[in-house]
Amino acid sequence: MYSEDYLKRIGFTEFDHLDKSKRDSFKRLVSVVFVEKGCFTIRLILKDGNWDIEKFLFEGDEIVYQSYFKNTPDLSSIIEVLFPYSG
DSSP, X not given: OOOHHHXXXXXXXXXXXXXXXXXXXXXXXXXXXXXXXXXEEEEEEEETTEEEEEEEEEEEOHHHHHHHOSSOXXXXXXXXXXXXXXX
């Protein structure tokens, strides 16, 4: 389990939907990570005291994505691969 402070320290920031009708009582964090020939968008949601991946999007070439992740990653894998200096 990652703390909100830790996630903010490695590059996540608070997120609120622009569309007020989509807002709810859940806390969210978002980060965009630029890589060669693409970018990852990661949005997390705090549910039951745990940060879950709400959205994980890659914009770019599929081959680039596969060089980072072979399968659908969990939060630990995302942090390990996209935030390597966060330790």
